[in-house]
Amino acid sequence: MRQITDMETWLLDNEGRIFRFTVYQRMFTPKEQAAKYSDETYFEDGGTYQFGIVEEAVELGHGEWLLGIREICNDAVCEIVSYYRMSEIRLHCFDKDQGMLDGEDEEEREDEL
Secondary structure, three states: OOOOOOHHHHHHHOOOOEEEEEEEOOOOOHHHHHHOOOOOOOEHHHHOOEEEEEEEEEEEEOOEEEEEEEEEEOOEEEEEEEEEEHHHEEEEOOHHHHHHHHOOOHHHHHHHO
């Protein structure tokens, strides 16, 4: 078991690691927020995983961080870094994804999902 005591250590320990992530869908009106039950969670793109590497992090204060994630599209690293508040995303890390950029076949990964 690893114990990480601060965000900077976590970022350094996970440099270059490929994560799957989902982005929480924002609710735009009070009516939409009132209709949301406490156990419901809505994600953009229907909760489909996106793949990316955390490249940047900015401390915003009060325990909140802004993460710059370079997305992986079609087994290649994209040119754009997208920024998300940590409270707006859910990160997942699978060991089998770590070879994604080394030429592993996409269909093999889809079968494992």
